[in-house]
Amino acid sequence: MNFDNSTQDSIRALGHVEQELCQGMQSASAALAELAKDKPSLKQVETNTNAFMKSLQIVEANLCQHLVGINQISTGQTHEGSVYSVKKINNMAWHRLSHVTSELNKIELPK
Template identity: 50%
Template sequence: MTAIDKIQALDHIERELILCLQSAGAALMELSKEKTSQKATETNVNQFLKSLNNVETKLSEQINYLTQVSTGQPHEGSGYASAKVLQMAWHRIQHVKSRIKDLEECKMRYIQTNRMQSNRVGQNPSSTTAGVMM
């Protein structure tokens, strides 16, 4: 039986359960009247019992099937956990790359600033020595 067949079987059980509840409600409505019709009450009660028996039988079949195919192990068909771990690792890599780029830019600015300062000091050695001699 395919997954679609199983879902359709569960859908049928759900519809049978709705019919069961409707029959029970109709029987109670009939009993709440001042003049009850015994035939209508019996019909609704019999329909309720028949539907309830069908629901019980079909649910038991589904439960038996599930106990046969269940291994007690977690479902391994989902790749969500692995995909999430991969996505988070990808985000960490992107963050590290971004930080490295920021640090490289900071390093380049620092080197440029030092070169400019050393060029200033190297260009004006006479003015600093002249100021000291005076």
């Protein structure tokens, strides 16, 4: 498959989001593992919890940014690299032309 640069950038950015999500899950796991110990180190729990929260904020911000882009595409708003709205307008114009042509063919001209 051939993807344009914006698509490749989006895929790459989502890959980074996935990596950040994995790091966040590792931090959460480490915090829970520390809490499960007989004598947990509150410093370690706090450090891992803060790392998890930071990862969560990064993931949320990036996913929100991608959702805004998807929403713009799906609603027909202009979006860099998208031709959906132009194709939609062109398709509708062809339908209107076909309808007008059909209606004009029904009209009988006086002889």
